[in-house]
Amino acid sequence: HNKPPDDPLAALLDRVRIRLRDLTEGEPASYIPELSRADPDLFGLSLCALDGQVYSCGDSEVPFTVQSVSKPFVFALALADQGLEDVLARVGAEPSGEGFSSIRLEPGTGRPPNPMVNAGAIVTSSLVAGANPDERSARILAGLGAFAGRDLTVDDAVFASERATGDRNRALAYLMHNAGSLTGDVEEQLAVYFRQCSVLVTCDDLAVMHATLAGGGTNPLTGERVVASHHAQHVLAVMATCGMYDASGQWMLRVGLPAKSGVSGGIGVALPGQFGIGVFSPPLDEKGNSVRAIAACHLLSEQFGLHLMRAT
Numbered sequence: 001h002n003k004p005p006d007d008p009l010a011a012l013l014d015r016v017r018i019r020l021r022d023l024t025e026g027e028p029a030s031y032i033p034e035l036s037r038a039d040p041d042l043f044g045l046s047l048c049a050l051d052g053q054v055y056s057c058g059d060s061e062v063p064f065t066v067q068s069v070s071k072p073f074v075f076a077l078a079l080a081d082q083g084l085e086d087v088l089a090r091v092g093a094e095p096s097g098e099g100f101s102s103i104r105l106e107p108g109t110g111r112p113p114n115p116m117v118n119a120g121a122i123v124t125s126s127l128v129a130g131a132n133p134d135e136r137s138a139r140i141l142a143g144l145g146a147f148a149g150r151d152l153t154v155d156d157a158v159f160a161s162e163r164a165t166g167d168r169n170r171a172l173a174y175l176m177h178n179a180g181s182l183t184g185d186v187e188e189q190l191a192v193y194f195r196q197c198s199v200l201v202t203c204d205d206l207a208v209m210h211a212t213l214a215g216g217g218t219n220p221l222t223g224e225r226v227v228a229s230h231h232a233q234h235v236l237a238v239m240a241t242c243g244m245y246d247a248s249g250q251w252m253l254r255v256g257l258p259a260k261s262g263v264s265g266g267i268g269v270a271l272p273g274q275f276g277i278g279v280f281s282p283p284l285d286e287k288g289n290s291v292r293a294i295a296a297c298h299l300l301s302e303q304f305g306l307h308l309m310r311a312t
């Protein structure tokens with residue numbers, strides 16, 4: 001799959017990949033063995049246009065666990081199931097200025113700051129419809145698949161490791177349960193969240209998932225309406241302010257597009273009304289964002305003038 005692509009747009013992505021593949025800073029996530037064993041040379045780039053065409057290069061079909069890139073999509077499902085006001089009653093929409101496992105909760109309400117940090121994501125996955133945690137997990141897996149345009153599966157080894165090592169998430173969940181922002185059985189809610197993080201996707205999937213948001217909630221491959229367009233808009237707005245954790249301000253300044261990163265090395269980006277991008281490369285910077293994926297998005301945004309605040 002490393003032969004030069006013949007399509008001009010894929011060739012352009014491939015030039016970005018070749019220019020950045022020798023960037024060797026950062027380390028793959030090390031908190032569980034499955035992620036620390038990731039090949040640091042893996043690097044894929046994909047773009048899905050709203051006509052459903054996918055352009056990709058490098059390791060764009062290698063499966064990895066979606067991790068925090070699941071958060072905007074599960075937020076979207078929670079919005080579809082509960083509506084904006086009821087979701088906002090339980091989780092805020094303010095950037096935290098802190099890392100993804102921040103323990104800050106809003107005084108008084110106990111709400112986590114936003115759905116893109118772990119605490120907020122644990123709450124949003126508990127708000128997805130389902131009579132019990134298994135049904136919620138099933139709806140999340142099917143929903144992520146609807147965004148990706150294909151059936152997805154869970155990496156059970158990663159799920160088991162997440163669950164075995166997830167004490168900080170566990171602590172967050174108990175704090176929120178105590179504060180009233182997370183209801184129900186805490187261990188069961190955590191299992192739903194850990195399973196959501198362990199869903200396997202590819203770089204191509206990330207491009208399609210973000211193209212679905214960019215297209216107002218309709219999947220460009222399957223034509224399926226996954227969420228209402230106003231909910232896709234809400235998700236992109238929160239991604240723009242909170243998607244890159246405590247690097248969100250710098251990201252908006254320099255790249256200027258709604259995006260979400262995850263500890264397995266994926267970053268998904270959406271240009272509303274235009275396309276979705278997926279980038280995958282496991283080595284992370286100190287904030288837990290993929291080094292090569294960040295560099296690739298900087299380059300693409302600059303070269304093609306994609307910044308949303310650009311006047312012309």
Ligand code: GLN
Nearest residue numbers: 067068100118197262263
């Ligand atoms: N599973 C990871 C966690 O909950 C996801 C975090 C991330 O991707 N930033 O800690």
